Amino acid sequence: MIQILLHILLLFRLPLLGSSFSAVVSSAGRRTEPSSSYIKSSAGIDRRSPIRLNYQVGEGRNLLVEDAPSFCNEFTSPLDCGLQHIETSLLPSSATSDNSVYVMPLVISPKNYTKNFCLRGFIKNNRDWIDQQVSEYGAVLFRGFDINSAAEVEQEVKALEPDLSNDYRGTSPRNAVDGSTYVFSAAEVPSHYPIAQHLEMSFLPAPPRRLFFSALQAPKTKGGETALSDFRKVYRDIPEDLREKLARKKLRYTRTHYRKGANPLFTNDISSLESWQDVFRTSDKSKVEEIAAKENFPVRWEGRKKDVFVSEYQSEPFQLHPVTKEPVWFNHAQVFHWTTYPAELWNSYKRIRDIRLLLQSARAWVMAFATYVISRRKMALTVTFGDGEPFSMKEMGSIRKTIHRHMTFNRWQKGDLLEIDNFAISHGREPTYDKGRKIVVAWSSALNKSNDPVYGLSP
Numbered sequence: 001m002i003q004i005l006l007h008i009l010l011l012f013r014l015p016l017l018g019s020s021f022s023a024v025v026s027s028a029g030r031r032t033e034p035s036s037s038y039i040k041s042s043a044g045i046d047r048r049s050p051i052r053l054n055y056q057v058g059e060g061r062n063l064l065v066e067d068a069p070s071f072c073n074e075f076t077s078p079l080d081c082g083l084q085h086i087e088t089s090l091l092p093s094s095a096t097s098d099n100s101v102y103v104m105p106l107v108i109s110p111k112n113y114t115k116n117f118c119l120r121g122f123i124k125n126n127r128d129w130i131d132q133q134v135s136e137y138g139a140v141l142f143r144g145f146d147i148n149s150a151a152e153v154e155q156e157v158k159a160l161e162p163d164l165s166n167d168y169r170g171t172s173p174r175n176a177v178d179g180s181t182y183v184f185s186a187a188e189v190p191s192h193y194p195i196a197q198h199l200e201m202s203f204l205p206a207p208p209r210r211l212f213f214s215a216l217q218a219p220k221t222k223g224g225e226t227a228l229s230d231f232r233k234v235y236r237d238i239p240e241d242l243r244e245k246l247a248r249k250k251l252r253y254t255r256t257h258y259r260k261g262a263n264p265l266f267t268n269d270i271s272s273l274e275s276w277q278d279v280f281r282t283s284d285k286s287k288v289e290e291i292a293a294k295e296n297f298p299v300r301w302e303g304r305k306k307d308v309f310v311s312e313y314q315s316e317p318f319q320l321h322p323v324t325k326e327p328v329w330f331n332h333a334q335v336f337h338w339t340t341y342p343a344e345l346w347n348s349y350k351r352i353r354d355i356r357l358l359l360q361s362a363r364a365w366v367m368a369f370a371t372y373v374i375s376r377r378k379m380a381l382t383v384t385f386g387d388g389e390p391f392s393m394k395e396m397g398s399i400r401k402t403i404h405r406h407m408t409f410n411r412w413q414k415g416d417l418l419e420i421d422n423f424a425i426s427h428g429r430e431p432t433y434d435k436g437r438k439i440v441v442a443w444s445s446a447l448n449k450s451n452d453p454v455y456g457l458s459p
């Protein structure tokens, strides 16, 4: 908070230094070319960091050869769309200030950005290889392919993962996109609202295994990345005393949804915008109870008219990855903390230096303090330790810091398709004032969390 006030004071001194405050504001809105530091943190394919494809299969198919023909188009048989026709690279981590460490996602592009590359043919021929890369890197990004509509996204995603779902018990308001069954708007909240890093629906007993995002329209100005963070590394790097405390006390989630029409009109808590009718797509309370029982979480009805949905339960803070058995930081603790919204605005301001984010952050800190500290209101979804103890500011700060250390910022390009292992890699949205950004999402069927003991195993 003190840091923010200092920044505001410094910015208002700019006219004295020969610059103009209003010029800073107006140029921030017009700027389409990122500053140099921004280029480093949001680079697309970086050709300085090629990685070697180490996967080869027998019988000559999919064999990686250096001098393979670099064509694969509509006249080529899908069988010809093999590993020899693509090139790969990695995006940089934010762990180092010079962005010199390249971690994930694995970016897969047609060689020489060949037009009309048969992506579906490539996926069909190489699904095992793609799965292997998703397991190893946590996420793969298909870039430079011809994807233009939600219907096309759905076809490509179905090729990657035939077992899709359109049941959504998450907390971001989202709508199905016309012309598709499994493709939804990523979040129906204003694009300048940051969405903190999370594994999709990790607070439920059975979150989706895989997630898919695609850019039907990339943001033209700063921000708007769907940033990723490696939650395997977050588990490893979280302070030892906090990790031990979480393992001992577990977590408690309390989820509250009002009936349709009773949601607050103005709030910074996006979860509170969803009514229980939105979440369960029914107005029948007994059906809600039926779904909840099937999906294994408790329900009680509160309020004078017994029309407020409340679900309260304990949850493991960590999970073992279902395939690799690596320990993973597996919770929404920081997402549903009252400090996170203003803190994420502040983090975004520090990264892209858009003055509007700084002002938004300052306002959000004041509002959050008034709402959740002075008025003692609760967020729609609150997380505490299992015994009800709230997270301290220090604990929350160290969680956010560790998550940010393992983030990577994907600057969207139109037609990008991102596949994420939802049991390893988190995602979130960086705020942007671009109005045209259009990102869609699809997800696979759910997988039950194992809840096996994690703490004590070597990270």
Ligand SMILES: [Fe+2]
Pocket (backbone or CB within 6 Å): 198, 199, 200, 427
């Ligand atoms: Fe999400």
